[in-house]
Amino acid sequence: MAGPLYSIPGTTPSAASADPPPAQPPVADGARTVAAVLAQTQAGAVMDELERDLVGLAPVKARIREIAALLVIDKLRLNLGLSAASPSLHMSFVGNPGTGKTTVALRMATILHRLGYIRKGHLVAVTRDDLVGQYIGHTAPKTKEVLKKAMGGVLFIDEAYYLYRPENERDYGQEAIEILLQVMENQRDDLVVILAGYKDRMETFFQSNPGMRSRIAHHVDFPDYQAADLLQIADKMLAQQHYHFGPGARAAFVEYLERRLTQPQFANARSVRNALERARLRQASRLFGDQERELTADDLTTISEADIRASRVFQDAAAAPKK
Amino acid sequence: MMTNPTGRVTQGQFSFLPDLTDAEIVLQVEYGLSKGYAWSVEYTDDAHPRNTYWEMYGMPMFDLKDAAGVMTELAACRATFPEHYIRLMAFDSTRGIESVAMSFIVNRPSKEPGFGLVRMEGRNREIRYTVHSYATDRPENERGGQ
Ligand SMILES: Nc1ncnc2c1ncn2[C@@H]1O[C@H](COP(=O)(O)OP(=O)(O)O)[C@@H](O)[C@H]1O
Ligand SMILES: [Mg+2]
Numbered sequence: 332m333a334g335p336l337y338s339i340p341g342t343t344p345s346a347a348s349a350d351p352p353p354a355q356p357p358v359a360d361g362a363r364t365v366a367a368v369l370a371q372t373q374a375g376a377v378m379d380e381l382e383r384d385l386v387g388l389a390p391v392k393a394r395i396r397e398i399a400a401l402l403v404i405d406k407l408r409l410n411l412g413l414s415a416a417s418p419s420l421h422m423s424f425v426g427n428p429g430t431g432k433t434t435v436a437l438r439m440a441t442i443l444h445r446l447g448y449i450r451k452g453h454l455v456a457v458t459r460d461d462l463v464g465q466y467i468g469h470t471a472p473k474t475k476e477v478l479k480k481a482m483g484g485v486l487f488i489d490e491a492y493y494l495y496r497p498e499n500e501r502d503y504g505q506e507a508i509e510i511l512l513q514v515m516e517n518q519r520d521d522l523v524v525i526l527a528g529y530k531d532r533m534e535t536f537f538q539s540n541p542g543m544r545s546r547i548a549h550h551v552d553f554p555d556y557q558a559a560d561l562l563q564i565a566d567k568m569l570a571q572q573h574y575h576f577g578p579g580a581r582a583a584f585v586e587y588l589e590r591r592l593t594q595p596q597f598a599n600a601r602s603v604r605n606a607l608e609r610a611r612l613r614q615a616s617r618l619f620g621d622q623e624r625e626l627t628a629d630d631l632t633t634i635s636e637a638d639i640r641a642s643r644v645f646q647d648a649a650a651a652p653k654k
Numbered sequence: 655m656m657t658n659p660t661g662r663v664t665q666g667q668f669s670f671l672p673d674l675t676d677a678e679i680v681l682q683v684e685y686g687l688s689k690g691y692a693w694s695v696e697y698t699d700d701a702h703p704r705n706t707y708w709e710m711y712g713m714p715m716f717d718l719k720d721a722a723g724v725m726t727e728l729a730a731c732r733a734t735f736p737e738h739y740i741r742l743m744a745f746d747s748t749r750g751i752e753s754v755a756m757s758f759i760v761n762r763p764s765k766e767p768g769f770g771l772v773r774m775e776g777r778n779r780e781i782r783y784t785v786h787s788y789a790t791d792r793p794e795n796e797r798g799g800q
Binding site: 450451453472475476478479480482483484518521522 | 712713715717718719720721722723724726727
């Protein structure tokens with residue numbers, strides 16, 4: 332920083348005191364090409380990571396690229412002095428549970444931060460209970476406290492439609508929505524709001540809250556995963572935790588997925604995570620039962636076919652034909 | 655009894671300097687946040703040097719990542735009490751410290767009432783002194799500007 336920002340009373344103020352520097356240096360200063368912006372801000376690296384780490388989700392990735400493209404071009408325009416209104420960045424992520432909405436929101440926060448659209452890049456994830464109070468006068472302070480924590484980053488509101496309860500006209504959720512709307516409009520530079528939830532319920536929510544719809548610039552659809560995607564996700568999850576499928580286990584897991592997909596309460600990648608969690612438990616108790624055996628690294632990292640086939644999903648299926 | 659020629663209350667940090675601009679306040683708040691301090695906003699109509707506890711404007715703000723939250727609260731306080739003294743305080747909750755680490759005035763009445771020195775004569779021509787806030791000469795609901 333060049334010189335102090337203050338001046339001693341009685342002296343002529345220095346040039347610096349008239350115009351203090353912004354809290355954060357502008358990113359990608361002087362860049363003239365898309366590549367330069369991506370490189371200087373390292374937003375490109377995050378987008379590549381998103382591409383690589385997340386299985387499937389082709390339409391989502393395409394949308395994220397579109398949004399990033401808009402922001403990068405905006406940066407370039409700014410560098411040439413072509414000002415534009417600061418873009419509205421509030422988004423809605425709709426899709427079934429476990430389709431990666433929270434995961435992508437986290438990456439989105441990083442991308443927005445790298446490109447300089449939010450100052451800190453953290454994500455605050457909340458639900459109705461974090462915003463709405465129990466009695467009169469409780470909601471506004473609660474919502475404002477959350478908003479203050481989210482400033483500089485992304486506020487992620489999961490199952491946002493629960494904020495609106497038409498059956499109770501005195502529901503405090505409406506108050507939270509109004510405060511949100513105000514901040515989304517007036518403090519665009521301070522935070523980005525992402526609403527998440529089921530597609531149909533979000534649609535109903537927007538229909539009864541046109542103010543909210545009009546402030547959301549980007550709607551992103553998260554499709555359900557195909558079985559092949561889920562298998563790949565399982566491989567990734569296992570690798571991350573230093574496990575792998577033993578002989579026959581992968582094929583068993585494919586079968587598992589086929590059955591599980593048709594059952595109710597299927598939650599996409601989250602169900603995969605939970606299934607693997609349970610398989611790890613079974614592996615551990617299998618090894619635990621054999622107390623004298625010397626365990627090799629291979630023993631400790633292998634999920635066997637039996638660990639998968641012991642799942643309730645297979646038992647139910649086996650029991651069903653007998654009925 | 656203003657002992658400084660500018661006729662301004664000098665309490666806390668930076669109080670001999672011209673008022674901080676909002677951009678400068680943001681820099682201070684960011685510094686405090688980087689140290690993990692919790693900021694709070696307080697106001698009073700009587701900046702008597704012995705008036706340690708001002709009124710709290712909302713709760714202290716824990717777990718903030720960015721100064722914008724503090725500035726939002728400050729803007730609301732200024733709108734409510736434009737002619738009061740307002741200060742920002744940073745609380746360091748580190749075990750063993752647990753006290754105010756930073757404090758500075760961010761809003762003043764347009765005319766600062768100042769203080770007077772009161773001399774009270776006691777027995778044997780003994781003189782006792784005390785500082786009197788002119789602000790308190792008026793009823794509470796009439797203080798804070800004209
Ligand atoms: N495309 C993907 N590739 C790898 N893991 C994924 C993918 N999508 C989701 N997951 C994993 O699935 C779990 C649930 O995802 P999450 O983002 O919480 O879903 P949602 O918020 O839509 O319910 C997380 O543990 C996440 O890491
Ligand atoms: Mg989620």
